[in-house]
Amino acid sequence: MQKILIVEDDEKLRKELEIFFTNNGYEVESLKTFDNTIQDILNINSNLILLDINLPGVDGEYICREIRKCSDVPIIIITSKDNEMDELLSINYGADHYITKPFNIQILLAKTASLMRRSNMEKVQDKINAGDFVVNLSNSTIIKNDKKIDLTKNELKILKYLTEQRGKIVSREEIMEYLWDSESFVDDNTLSVNMTRLRNKLEELGLKELIETKRGQGYILK
Amino acid sequence: MQKILIVEDDEKLRKELEIFFTNNGYEVESLKTFDNTIQDILNINSNLILLDINLPGVDGEYICREIRKCSDVPIIIITSKDNEMDELLSINYGADHYITKPFNIQILLAKTASLMRRSNMEKVQDKINAGDFVVNLSNSTIIKNDKKIDLTKNELKILKYLTEQRGKIVSREEIMEYLWDSESFVDDNTLSVNMTRLRNKLEELGLKELIETKRGQGYILK
DNA sequence: TAATAATCTTACATTTTTGTAATAATACAA
DNA sequence: TTGTATTATTACAAAAATGTAAGATTATTA
Numbered sequence: 001m002q003k004i005l006i007v008e009d010d011e012k013l014r015k016e017l018e019i020f021f022t023n024n025g026y027e028v029e030s031l032k033t034f035d036n037t038i039q040d041i042l043n044i045n046s047n048l049i050l051l052d053i054n055l056p057g058v059d060g061e062y063i064c065r066e067i068r069k070c071s072d073v074p075i076i077i078i079t080s081k082d083n084e085m086d087e088l089l090s091i092n093y094g095a096d097h098y099i100t101k102p103f104n105i106q107i108l109l110a111k112t113a114s115l116m117r118r119s120n121m122e123k124v125q126d127k128i129n130a131g132d133f134v135v136n137l138s139n140s141t142i143i144k145n146d147k148k149i150d151l152t153k154n155e156l157k158i159l160k161y162l163t164e165q166r167g168k169i170v171s172r173e174e175i176m177e178y179l180w181d182s183e184s185f186v187d188d189n190t191l192s193v194n195m196t197r198l199r200n201k202l203e204e205l206g207l208k209e210l211i212e213t214k215r216g217q218g219y220i221l222k
Numbered sequence: 223m224q225k226i227l228i229v230e231d232d233e234k235l236r237k238e239l240e241i242f243f244t245n246n247g248y249e250v251e252s253l254k255t256f257d258n259t260i261q262d263i264l265n266i267n268s269n270l271i272l273l274d275i276n277l278p279g280v281d282g283e284y285i286c287r288e289i290r291k292c293s294d295v296p297i298i299i300i301t302s303k304d305n306e307m308d309e310l311l312s313i314n315y316g317a318d319h320y321i322t323k324p325f326n327i328q329i330l331l332a333k334t335a336s337l338m339r340r341s342n343m344e345k346v347q348d349k350i351n352a353g354d355f356v357v358n359l360s361n362s363t364i365i366k367n368d369k370k371i372d373l374t375k376n377e378l379k380i381l382k383y384l385t386e387q388r389g390k391i392v393s394r395e396e397i398m399e400y401l402w403d404s405e406s407f408v409d410d411n412t413l414s415v416n417m418t419r420l421r422n423k424l425e426e427l428g429l430k431e432l433i434e435t436k437r438g439q440g441y442i443l444k
Numbered sequence: 445t446a447a448t449a450a451t452c453t454t455a456c457a458t459t460t461t462t463g464t465a466a467t468a469a470t471a472c473a474a
Numbered sequence: 475t476t477g478t479a480t481t482a483t484t485a486c487a488a489a490a491a492t493g494t495a496a497g498a499t500t501a502t503t504a
Contacts, residue, residue, distance in 0.1 A: 045389075126348060126359050126382075137348050137359040138382050140375055152461055153362060153375075160348075160360050172481095190463055192481055197461095199482095215471060215480065374491055394451095412493055414452055419491095437450060437501060 002116055005046035006030035007037065007063075008078065009055050013101075017050065020105055021112075034058050038066045048116050051095075052078045068094035074115035076108070130163050133207060144205040154179060155198040162211060162221040171218035195219070224338055227268035228252035229259065229285075230300065231277050235323075239272065242327055243334075256280050260288045270338050273317075274300045290316035296337035298330070352385050355429060366427045376401060377420040384433060384443040393440035417441070 004026050008014040014030055021028045029044055031037065034055050041049065041063070049067065053060035064075060077098040096115055099108060128135040133144040140156045141148050151159065161178050162170060172191055179194075180186045195211070202210050212220050226248050230236040236252055243250045253262055256277050263271065263285070271289065275282035286297060299320040318337055321330060350357040355366040362378045363370050373381065383400050384392060394413055401416070402408050417433070424432050434442050 138379060140362075154462075157360065187464065189465085189481085193463075193483080196482060196484090213470095213481070376492075409494065411451085411495085414450095415454095415493075418452060418454090435451070435500095 002047045003027040003029060003045070004112065005041065005044050005049045007034075007041065007049065007055070008052040009034065010052070016105075020109070024109060026112075038063055041067060046073060048074045048076065048112055050076050050078060050112075054080060064094055074112075076112065076115070078103075128160065128163050130166065133205065135159055135163060142201070142205065144207060147205055149201050149205055151198070151201065154194045155201060158194060158198055159202075162219060166221045169214050169218050169220045174218070224269045225249040225251060225267070226334065227263065227266050227271045229256075229263065229271065229277070230274040231256065232274070238327075242331075246331060248334075260285055263289060268295060270296045270298065270334055272298050272300060272334075276302060286316055296334075298334065298337070300325075350382065350385050352388065355427065357381055357385060364423070364427065366429060369427055371423050371427055373420070373423065376416045377423060380416060380420050381424075384441060388443045391436050391440050391442045396440070 004021050006014055006017050006021075006028060008017065008030065014032075018028045018030055029046065031040055034057065037055070037058055051060065051064065053064075055063075060077070064077065067073065067075060074096045075094065077095040078101060079098055080101045097111055099111075126137040128137070133142055135142050135151075135156070137156070137160065140151050140153070142151055142159065157179055158175060161175060172188070176186070176188070176191050179191070199211055202208075210222060212222055214220055226243050228236055228239050228243075228250060230239065230252065236254075240250045240252055251266055251268065253259065255262075256279065259277070259280055273282065273286065275286075282299070286299070289295065289297060296318045297316065299317040300323060301320055302323045319333055321333075348359040350359070355364055357364050357373075357378070359378070359382065362373050362375070364373055364381065365371075379401055380397060383397060394410070398408070398410070398413050401413070421433055424430075432444060434444055436442055
C-alpha cells in the first residue's frame with residue numbers, strides 16, 4: 001500500500017486530505033507539529049509528500065532541499081500565493097509539482113497517482129533497452145527476441161559500456177580502465193580475449209558484427 | 223545538445239517557441255505538416271516533445287498514447303481549453319505536464335529543463351541506494367562507506383531482491399524462483415548456503431544481522 | 445523437556461570464469 | 475608488396491563460483 005505523508009498546518013485542509021486519500025486507497029500519515037519537521041519527515045518512510053510551503057515558523061524551501069538530499073520521494077508543494085515566482089522556485093528546489101490553494105482535489109489525486117507511478121518505475125531500472133537487444137544487469141544476461149544468453153561479469157561490463165555509448169568510438173584504454181579499475185595490471189591482450197568471447201556470444205544471438213573494431217582507435221557498437 | 227521537438231500548428235506560436243528555445247541553448251526541430259504526425263514524431267529523436275493537443279484533423283490524445291508505446295521521452299501538452307477534464311486526461315494518457323495557452327514562457331523553460339534532467343537521470347539507474355549501503359548492479363558490488371566488496375551473481379541477486387522489498391518478509395520459495403528460474407531443480411539447502419555466503423560478506427562490511435531469518439516464513443532485510 | 449522441522453555451517457568436488465602465452469590474422473604505411 | 479604494429483584466436487592453467495552432502499544449530503510445539 002502506498003503511503004502519503006501530509007505536512008500541512010491548516011487543520012481543516014489536513015483532515016480533508018487525510019479522509020480523501022484514505023478513501024482512495026492510500027495509507028495516510030500527517031505531521032501536526034512542526035518543531036522538528038525535517039527529522040519527522042525523514043523518519044516517516046512515505047511514497048509521496050504533500051508539503052505546505054508556508055508552515056508557521058518553518059522555511060519550506062529549506063525543508064524541500066533537505067529532503068532531496070536524502071531521498072527521491074516525490075514532493076508536491078502546496079502554496080497559497082499564486083504568483084509565478086513561487087512556481088519557479090518550487091521547480092528549482094526539487095519539488096515535483098506544485099498546487100495553489102484552493103485546488104481541485106481530483107486533479108491532485110491524478111497528479112499524486114502519476115508521480116507515484118513514475119517514482120515506482122524508477123526504482124531500479126536494471127535493463128538497458130538497446131532497441132535490437134536488451135541487457136539485463138541484475139541477471140547478467142542479454143536477450144534478443146526470445147533467446148537469452150548468460151554473460152560473464154567481464155562480458156557484461158564491456159557490453160554495458162559500449163551500449164551506453166552506442167555510436168561512439170570507445171578506446172581500448174577506456175574499456176580496460178572500466179573493466180579493471182586500473183588497479184591490477186592486466187595484459188592488453190586480455191581485453192582482446194574478452195572481446196572475442198563477448199562477440200561469440202553476440203553471434204550466437206544473431207548479432208553479427210555488432211561490435212566493430214576501429215583499428216588504432218578502439219571499438220564501436222553499431 | 224538537448225533537442226526539443228515542437229508539434230504546433232499555430233505558426234506564430236511555433237516560431238516564438240523555436241526562437242526562444244534556440245536562444246536558450248537547445249536544438250529545436252518542429253513539425254509543420256500533420257498528415258503523418260506519429261511517424262514524423264517517432265522519426266525525430268528528441269529529448270522532449272512539446273505537443274499541441276488540438277492539431278487540425280489529428281487526435282492529440284491518440285498521438286500521445288502512441289508515442290508512449292515506443293518511447294519514454296517527456297511530453298508537454300499544450301492546450302487552449304482551460305477546463306479540468308483536459309488536465310485529467312492529459313495526465314492519464316501519458317503526458318508529463320500540460321500548459322494552457324497563453325502561458326508564461328519562463329515557466330515553460332523551467333519545466334522543460336526539469337523534465338529533461340529527470341529523464342536523463344533515468345537512463346540507466348544501475349545502483350540501488352539503500353541508505354546505509356549501495357548495491358551496484360553492473361559491477362556486482364556492495365559499497366558501504368568507502369569499503370567495497372565483490373558479490374557473486376547469486377549473492378547479488380539475493381541482495382537485490384531483498385533490498386527491493388526491504389522491510390517485507392520474502393519467502394524462500396520466492397527467492398529460489400528468482401535465483402534459478404524454477405528451471406533446474408536445485409536443492410533447498412543450496413539457498414541456505416548462498417545465504418550464509420552473502421551474510422558473511424555483509425558482515426565484512428559491518429552490516430551485521432542485516433538479513434534476518436523469519437523461521438517458517440522467509441527472510442527480511444531490516 | 446523432548447521431538448521435530450527448519451535453517452545453518454563446513455568441507456569438498458564440479459563447473460565456470462578468468463588471465464596468460466603462443467600463434468595467427470589483419471590493416472596500414474613505407 | 476613487404477614490414478610492422480595492432481588486433482584476434484586458440485589452448486591451457488589458475489582462480490573463483492557454485493551445488494551437494496553430512497552434520498550442527500536453532501526455534502517451535504507437543
